[in-house]
Amino acid sequence: MTRSILSHALADAGLALRSNDVIFRMHGAARERRAEGADPIDATLGALVYDDGSLAVLPSAVRAIREVRVEDAAGYSPLSGRPDLMAAIERDVLPEGPLRDIATTVMTPGGTGAIYQALVNFLDPGQAALVSELHWGPYGMLADRTDRRLERFRTFDEDGAFDTSALREALARQAAEQGRVLLILNTPGQNPTGYTLSEADWSGIAAAVEAVPADVPATVLLDLAYVRYVPEPEAWWDAVARFLERGTVLLAWTASKTFTLYGARIGALVALHPTDDIRAGIDQALNLTCRGTWTACNHQGQLGVLRLLEDPELRAGADAERGRLIDLLEARWDAFSGAIAGRGITTPPWHGGFFTCVLTDDADAVAARLTERDVFAVPVGGAIRLALCAVPESRMRQLAEAIGASL
Ligand SMILES: Cc1ncc(COP(=O)(O)O)c(C=O)c1O
Numbered sequence: 001m002t003r004s005i006l007s008h009a010l011a012d013a014g015l016a017l018r019s020n021d022v023i024f025r026m027h028g029a030a031r032e033r034r035a036e037g038a039d040p041i042d043a044t045l046g047a048l049v050y051d052d053g054s055l056a057v058l059p060s061a062v063r064a065i066r067e068v069r070v071e072d073a074a075g076y077s078p079l080s081g082r083p084d085l086m087a088a089i090e091r092d093v094l095p096e097g098p099l100r101d102i103a104t105t106v107m108t109p110g111g112t113g114a115i116y117q118a119l120v121n122f123l124d125p126g127q128a129a130l131v132s133e134l135h136w137g138p139y140g141m142l143a144d145r146t147d148r149r150l151e152r153f154r155t156f157d158e159d160g161a162f163d164t165s166a167l168r169e170a171l172a173r174q175a176a177e178q179g180r181v182l183l184i185l186n187t188p189g190q191n192p193t194g195y196t197l198s199e200a201d202w203s204g205i206a207a208a209v210e211a212v213p214a215d216v217p218a219t220v221l222l223d224l225a226y227v228r229y230v231p232e233p234e235a236w237w238d239a240v241a242r243f244l245e246r247g248t249v250l251l252a253w254t255a256s257k258t259f260t261l262y263g264a265r266i267g268a269l270v271a272l273h274p275t276d277d278i279r280a281g282i283d284q285a286l287n288l289t290c291r292g293t294w295t296a297c298n299h300q301g302q303l304g305v306l307r308l309l310e311d312p313e314l315r316a317g318a319d320a321e322r323g324r325l326i327d328l329l330e331a332r333w334d335a336f337s338g339a340i341a342g343r344g345i346t347t348p349p350w351h352g353g354f355f356t357c358v359l360t361d362d363a364d365a366v367a368a369r370l371t372e373r374d375v376f377a378v379p380v381g382g383a384i385r386l387a388l389c390a391v392p393e394s395r396m397r398q399l400a401e402a403i404g405a406s407l
Contacts, residue, residue, distance in 0.1 A: 023137060023378050026367070030376035040374040041395055041402070043386045046191065046354050047262055048325055051392035056325055060317035061259040065304035073300035080287045081107025081268070082302050088309040089268045093224065093253055095237055102244075104279050105270045106286035107297040110262075111225050111254035112138065114269035115184070116293070118250050119146045121285045122182045122219040129182040129221075130170055133381055134348075134357065136191045136223070139184060152381075155193070156348060162197060164204030171208050175216040182219045183209070187236070189226035189353020192378075192385035194333070196351035199235040206242035218247035228258045229326055230352035240272070248273050248282070255305045257354070259318060260325075264301030329354065335393045336386070339400035344407065354389035358403055369406035375399060 023044055030042035048056045080086070086105040094100050108114040119142055123129060128149040131139055135152075143150050153170035157163040167183075174181050185205070188196035197205070212218045220243045222236070243249050248271060255266040269286065273279045290296060308314050333350055340347070346359045360366050363379035370377055370384070375398075378385040384403070391399060 021138075021141065026371075026376045026378055029371060033374055033376075038374050040376055041391055041399055043375065043377040043388075043391050043399065045390055046387055048257075048260065048329070048354060048389040050328075051394065055260070056328070057260045058318050058321040058325075060314045060321055061261050061304070061308060063317075064259075064307045064311075064314050065261070065264065065300065067307070068300050068303040070300075073303055075299065077107070077296045077299040077302055079290045079296050080283075081105070081290075081297055082299075082306065085302050085306040085309070086268065088306055089253055090270060092309055093227070093251055093270055094272075095234075099237075099240070099272060102272050102274050102279065103270050104273075104283040104286070105268050106283075106290060107302060108267045108269055108290075109265040109294055109297055110256050110267040111223060111252045112142070112267070113265075113294070113297075114250075114252035114254070114267045115139065115142055115221070115223065116146065117269045117286055117289055118182065118184075118219070118221045118252070119143060119148050120289060121282070122217075122221075122248065122250070123148050123180065127178050127180060127182075128174065129184050130167075130174055131184045132167075134190075134193050134383055135184070135380075136186060136225075137378070137380055155382075160348070162195070162201040162204075164201060164208060167205060168208035168211060171212055175212045175218075180217050181212055182221060184221045184223060186223040186225065188224075188230035189351060190355075191225065191353065192355045192357040192380050192383060193348040194350035194353050194356045194388075195348050196230050197236065202236050202239040206239040209243050209246055212246060214246075218243075219250060220247070221250040221252060223252045225252070225254050225257055226353035227253075228322060229329065229354070244272060244274055248278075255301070255308075258322075259305060259308050260322075261301065261305065264304065265298055266301040266305050326352070329388055332388045332391065332393050332396060335396035336388065336391075336400060339397040340403070343400060343404035345400065345403055355385055355387055357383035357385045358407075359383050360407060362407075366403075366406050370402055373402040373406065375402040375406075 027044040030040045033040040050056050090103045125147040128151040132155040133152045134155040154163045154166040251270040253268045256262040271282045347356050350356050367379040
């Protein structure tokens with residue numbers, strides 16, 4: 001197809017989007033190989049599947065959604081979301097105490113919608129959000145689609161520690177250049193590394209945010225996509241208190257991973273700000289952004305998630321069922337980390353979540369070589385991302401061998 005034919009329909013902005021999503025492109029290639037009769041390893045998609053390839057869905061979540069009365073779900077929910085659900089999410093994500101008094105929440109289509117809300121309301125067009133070099137790829141597309149950009153800081157230093165010095169320098173540069181900062185941190189169980197920020201990391205990050213000049217608005221967005229999959233993620237609350245001395249804290253919450261309800265498209269952005277007037281302004285901006293984009297979120301999903309959070313039996317059931325999925329992920333990690341030993345394969349420290357990654361300066365070439373061995377994984381800047389959530393334990397040795405041979 002020539003560009004001139006295409007451009008009859010698509011504007012340049014739309015044309016530029018073709019084949020842009022490497023995750024779905026690689027997944028499509030794996031599916032093609034399967035259709036041809038091959039038995040590929042598809043380590044691309046971030047949905048947790050059992051070893052037989054079927055989606056791992058929490059039975060309690062199935063029940064919660066199934067029991068929603070259509071009569072209750074058919075109408076629009078309020079634009080920002082159901083107040084009872086938003087209060088339940090605040091109770092779920094925030095510790096008991098004063099933080100709950102300075103929160104305002106909006107429901108969003110998944111965590112993706114929460115990140116969208118953050119980008120369009122806490123940055124102006126042309127401005128950049130700050131992310132670590134190793135980050136979830138769609139941040140880039142979201143920034144691109146909203147006329148924002150990403151700037152990156154080195155994720156790990158020479159000793160393999162989270163690079164708070166690089167973060168501090170990048171924040172200072174961004175503050176000087178654009179007079180506003182939005183730092184996005186995905187923890188615990190970061191996608192793509194599986195890394196969880198430690199207490200020392202948090203205090204280094206808080207110091208870096210405190211060093212941003214007082215006249216520069218500072219916002220820290222914590223993307224908590226994997227928060228229910230990684231134990232002991234509590235160390236950040238001291239840092240949050242310190243961030244709040246300087247500006248706004250945003251928490252991106254999602255039912256996609258928390259309740260394996262990826263298709264329900266239920267997420268939330270919880271915004272924390274100590275000043276009432278400013279918080280009211282944030283609340284209004286988030287509300288109007290809903291109206292101007294998706295109007296309101298899926299009402300059936302909201303009602304189902306509300307029950308999962310509030311009905312003690314369903315909540316306890318979901319927690320126990322999720323515990324078994326965490327065991328599954330850990331068994332896959334154990335098999336993979338055992339199989340890579342002695343093969344010259346380096347991964348960041350893994351603490352949990354759906355992904356790990358193999359560090360390489362040549363990610364595109366390595367990913368291409370892997371496809372020749374019927375292994376499909378996603379090249380991200382500086383690494384090959386591997387979806388532990390998608391690969392059975394029994395195939396981890398084959399995966400390690402293929403990577404070892406392709407580096
Ligand atoms: C780091 C991270 N953030 C956000 C999301 C958003 O997911 P969803 O929009 O389905 O909630 C994902 C999904 O893979 C993710 O890995």
